[in-house]
Amino acid sequence: xxxxxxxxxxxxxxxxxxxxxxxxxYIDEIFTNFIDFSGDRCFxxxxxxxxxxAMLEDIPVTIVAQQKGKTAKENIERNxxxxxxxxxxxxxxxxxxxxxxxxxxxxxxxxxxxxxGIGAEERGQGEAIAxxxxxxxxxxxxxxxxxxGEGSSGGxxxxxxxxxxxxxxxxxxxxxxxxxxASILYKDSSxxxxxxxxxxxxxxxxxKLDIIDEIIKEPxxxxxxxxxxxxxxxxxYLIKNLKKLLKxxxxxxxxxxxxxxxxxxx
Amino acid sequence: MIIDKVxxxxxxxxxxxxxxxxxxxxIGKWVKCDRCKEIIYKEDLHKNxxxxxxxxxxxxxxxxxRIKQIADEGTFVEIGADILTxxxxxxxxxxxxxxILKEKTKIEEAVKCGICEIEGKKVVLGVMDGNFLMGSxxxxxxxxxxxxxxxxxxxxxxxxxxCVSGGARMQEGIISLMQMAKTSAAIERLNQAGLLYISVxxxxxxxxxxxxxxxxxxxxxxxxxxxxxxxxxxxxxxxIKQKLPEGFQSSEFLLEHGFIDKIVERKDLKSTISxxxxxxx
Numbered sequence: 001x002x003x004x005x006x007x008x009x010x011x012x013x014x015x016x017x018x019x020x021x022x023x024x025x026y027i028d029e030i031f032t033n034f035i036d037f038s039g040d041r042c043f044x045x046x047x048x049x050x051x052x053x054a055m056l057e058d059i060p061v062t063i064v065a066q067q068k069g070k071t072a073k074e075n076i077e078r079n080x081x082x083x084x085x086x087x088x089x090x091x092x093x094x095x096x097x098x099x100x101x102x103x104x105x106x107x108x109x110x111x112x113x114x115x116x117g118i119g120a121e122e123r124g125q126g127e128a129i130a131x132x133x134x135x136x137x138x139x140x141x142x143x144x145x146x147x148x149g150e151g152s153s154g155g156x157x158x159x160x161x162x163x164x165x166x167x168x169x170x171x172x173x174x175x176x177x178x179x180x181x182a183s184i185l186y187k188d189s190s191x192x193x194x195x196x197x198x199x200x201x202x203x204x205x206x207x208k209l210d211i212i213d214e215i216i217k218e219p220x221x222x223x224x225x226x227x228x229x230x231x232x233x234x235x236x237y238l239i240k241n242l243k244k245l246l247k248x249x250x251x252x253x254x255x256x257x258x259x260x261x262x263x264x265x266x
Numbered sequence: 267m268i269i270d271k272v273x274x275x276x277x278x279x280x281x282x283x284x285x286x287x288x289x290x291x292x293i294g295k296w297v298k299c300d301r302c303k304e305i306i307y308k309e310d311l312h313k314n315x316x317x318x319x320x321x322x323x324x325x326x327x328x329x330x331x332r333i334k335q336i337a338d339e340g341t342f343v344e345i346g347a348d349i350l351t352x353x354x355x356x357x358x359x360x361x362x363x364x365x366i367l368k369e370k371t372k373i374e375e376a377v378k379c380g381i382c383e384i385e386g387k388k389v390v391l392g393v394m395d396g397n398f399l400m401g402s403x404x405x406x407x408x409x410x411x412x413x414x415x416x417x418x419x420x421x422x423x424x425x426x427x428x429c430v431s432g433g434a435r436m437q438e439g440i441i442s443l444m445q446m447a448k449t450s451a452a453i454e455r456l457n458q459a460g461l462l463y464i465s466v467x468x469x470x471x472x473x474x475x476x477x478x479x480x481x482x483x484x485x486x487x488x489x490x491x492x493x494x495x496x497x498x499x500x501x502x503x504x505x506i507k508q509k510l511p512e513g514f515q516s517s518e519f520l521l522e523h524g525f526i527d528k529i530v531e532r533k534d535l536k537s538t539i540s541x542x543x544x545x546x547x
Contacts, residue, residue: 116497116505124525126476126496137451154477161447175443264444265405
């Protein structure tokens with residue numbers, strides 16, 4: 001498949017494909033000594049989000065990553081990457097710990113959206129996401145967010161506020177799934193393909209809109225084929241940028257983060 | 267009394283169903299409560315703060331009526347009125363739709379913000395309006411809310427936001443999504459400045475607004491029986507493939523689950539807010 005022929009909808013399908021690498025694959029390749037931690041200390045452990053600490057070369061980091069399953073069984077366990085409130089709260093707990101120990105935070109985004117279920121509403125899905133947006137805007141450590149597959153709606157943004165927002169070339173990031181969008185605006189969910197083209201959800205579109213900072217190239221023969229190349233590029237990007245961000249005065253870091261969002265839609 | 271009057275009208279209405287002209291006149295002056303099905307004379311409804319005199323259902327309020335109910339007369343000075351709808355995705359038909367809506371509703375966007383007094387106490391007040399694209403948050407709403415928060419910080423004033431929203435403004439795509447982050451970041455600054463933010467949730471408050479500033483009030487009040495949630499009931503039903511229980515995502519449901527401080531009837535909202543302002547200084 002040549003790159004030029006990929007439409008926004010093609011990218012949606014690629015971003016969702018089962019064979020596409022998941023967060024755990026990136027964690028394994030990019031970091032060393034990863035230790036995963038569980039639970040929100042409040043209700044439960046949401047397996048749609050992996051959190052923990054690791055080394056990025058010589059930099060200790062905190063990792064927060066949405067994890068889709070690779071098999072049907074794992075997908076059920078991971079709730080297809082759809083996060084519940086306890087997942088956002090687990091993420092926040094780890095991020096607060098990162099702040100306490102001055103560790104930068106790296107988040108990997110890959111979700112069809114926050115889970116729309118009875119329990120999720122009972123436990124305050126809206127509140128959990130809102131709190132993360134608010135807290136992440138003021139965490140005194142650098143945050144880099146990487147959209148590796150599907151970045152859908154508030155479910156993605158809930159771990160997606162940071163100093164640098166990065167997207168893989170064939171990842172998508174949108175306000176809602178194209179199906180949902182089509183059903184709301186065109187009253188016809190089968191028009192998802194058309195919606196995808198109009199929604200501006202590709203890395204290229206979002207770079208143009210100044211929503212993301214960097215696009216990580218994917219090999220034209222497919223990300224699965226040359227995964228090393230991709231993880232190497234991510235690793236280099238992370239090291240280069242974290243070093244810069246870590247040197248920055250904390251007040252300035254937060255000022256710049258605020259400005260980054262303040263200017264969107266101004 | 268009014269009920270007798272309405273019944274008479276009701277009987278007449280049935281007789282007149284063939285008379286289209288007469289029907290139009292009826293629709294203009296009377297409304298049917300969708301909860302108790304009573305026909306209410308519009309003027310009576312408005313005199314009763316747009317609460318059904320029969321069953322107590324809180325009808326949705328325009329921003330204009332809400333401001334009139336909450337702000338001391340003549341004190342409201344609007345801010346951010348020059349922040350207007352943008353079309354960052356060049357979405358077909360969007361601005362045209364907005365123009366038609368502006369003409370119809372006589373409002374410029376889905377939120378109106380300003381500085382006013384509540385029983386003599388100065389505050390920044392933001393009021394969303396469900397008549398404008400279901401109170402959805404696009405760039406203009408995000409900007410106006412953020413400006414309101416920043417004004418509160420600058421002037422060291424308490425902030426009060428009345429929420430009503432179907433969620434993010436779809437036509438502005440990712441720009442709308444980012445307004446959630448922007449407004450939440452502004453609220454964080456307000457908190458760091460040690461200022462009070464009261465969020466008042468009204469029917470309906472859902473989606474991206476629930477998942478941002480609406481849920482971040484230091485104190486969260488809600489009107490009775492408002493629909494409040496992140497995911498819409500229809501989406502949840504489709505996902506879990508079962509009917510939702512009675513009262514799911516109502517104000518009472520949220521109170522029970524610990525997500526709001528208090529349910530306050532419309533007639534008591536102003537005095538309750540005033541009391542809070544007095545104690546918190």
